[in-house]
Amino acid sequence: MNKFKKYINNVNISRFRFWFQIFAFIIMVYGGFLSIDIGENLPTFSCPYIDKGGGTCFLMGLQHRFTLPIDQLISFRGLAVLTSVLFFVSWFIFFNKAWCGYICPLGTLQDWFTKLRQKIGIRYSNYSEAKFKKLKKIKYILLGLLILIPIFMANSIPFIGKLSHDWAVPFCMICPGRTVLPLFQGDASQLVIDYGSKTKMIFTVLGMAITGMFFAGAFFKKRFFCFFCPMSALQFIFKKLGFLRLIKDGTKCTKCGDCYRACDMGIREIADDIESKDIIKDDCMMCFKCVAACPEEKCLKVNFLGKTIYEATEEGFYKRQKGKK
């Protein structure tokens, strides 16, 4: 058993993650061809605009379900919203935010862009601390809007009235998952500007503008889009329920900053915070690169239902460093 544990702790997590992400990408994007349907309400961007995808992103259903008059929302039909949230949570608790780091096809795509940039030898960009703090709020604003807009499609706003049907699935309209992921099945139909109505036109212009920014941004900034992702915000609300945890023993931390430098999301607290035990922050995608980068014995750990499944060890650290060289 000890040997096995040692083997796991010495593992090159980045390589494992790389292959796992390819596997998950195939399931999420091409699963339908293999008659695989993982299910609805998934806490990841398994975009329903992919014709034969392997599952469905929770955000689309959520936007549909909130398109209800308030009286119905608080009656039995509100139960449908609640049930879907329960399904979402039951998917979520298994992997916690590792859905982002290991399964999300849009996240994987951004990691591939990073790999390409590294191969070409162009250096990456990072946000300043102040910018980082401002930008991370955007995902909460988007989460609020994707719930409020559907509600206002079914309920009148004073002096304005109801929003038209053209406001349907507002987040999907601007999400690069809708425009980019179907391309992997040869479907370019989402790359259009819809002149059907002014609202649709504005939404599709926004969608294509964000798509353009996504390609350039993800090339320079690791996980560029994830800072703005409302799914990440929603997941963070339920992070305390997750079986998978990132645990830090602050007494062992020397604040060397190796973990911060390894973190694609640029989470400073992973190095600075020596108080918190449960160290998952809202931008964390649970990639565990920080655990692999930490040189201090048992300082950072990955726990599943209280059991440690992967942890920082000196031996593992040196092995990985040697491997790099």
Add this chain to the structure above:
Amino acid sequence: MKKKQKKRIIAHGYSRGLIIISVIFIAPVFAENREPKSFHFSLTSPAEKKQKHESEHAAKPVRKYWLSTAEKDLNLEGYLLNPLGEEKELKIEKKEEGWLVSFNTPFKDSEDHGANNVYVVDKKVVDKTLYIRTAKWITVNHSCGWGHGHKHDKIRHSALSFEKIPFEIVPQVLWDDKFHIRTKTGDNLKVFVYSYGKPVENAKVTVVSEKDWQKTMITDENGGIEFQMIRDYYERNWERFHTSHRSRMIVEAEYEINESGNYEGELYNKIIMSTSMPWKYSPALEDYASYKSGLTVGGIFFILTLGGVLLYRERRRKPFLELDFEKKPRKNKKNKNE
């Protein structure tokens, strides 16, 4: 004979001739045409002029359909086939406005989730011809709130035929695996004609568009025909154009069989079967969306972001400073642009 009398006799002859001519040519116009006309289902009663369209996204507890005919003496048999191919109960009512059929579709993901086939069949003998008239309506009972868990459920996604129905139109599937209907103008559509679950060759199929454009085709050995749905929705004003505009098309089929027999005590020497299936179509994406604009917007923002990052990097590049402890620090011009 006096001149006056002669004239009267000629005039009398003329009027008699006119009467005979009018009897020959005009009387058939007023004579009762006993040949029964085909009928179809509709969301509105025959008295209502306005057309309505059903949405596959608006699940409702009871589904109701009117027959387009105002005939009172129908001898209707009703059938309902659920998405799993099981026969269910269909209620038929004779109302003041016409014939109404209905059935329940409770608001939940059940065996009704998917395409349900609604049929009525009327049989009658007129002038030694047995007329078998069928009307069919396919209703897609779906709510996105129930999820799309039947994505790989082949039976639910098939367009079914029913072996109890004498004559019916079976379209090639007109909905996707999430039960969203996507029939657009310009689509190549294929429909088949079946009799008691078997394909019918040489049946006459007519497709009638919203604005009454028609096309008639003859079925092949598989009972199939193929046609491209024409566009007949135009708005001069952009504001008035609706991408979700629904137009109705009706597919009708007819087939004649030279066969003698006896139907409920009445003899016939020919059978004429007719059937109908209304459907809806919307404008094609190409009518209101542009790839050129999409790629232009995407391209502009890609270049702006790329340019922005490179410019930012260039502006933050600090000149190389050489420190000379004897002198004041100075900028090294040679290395400035490195």
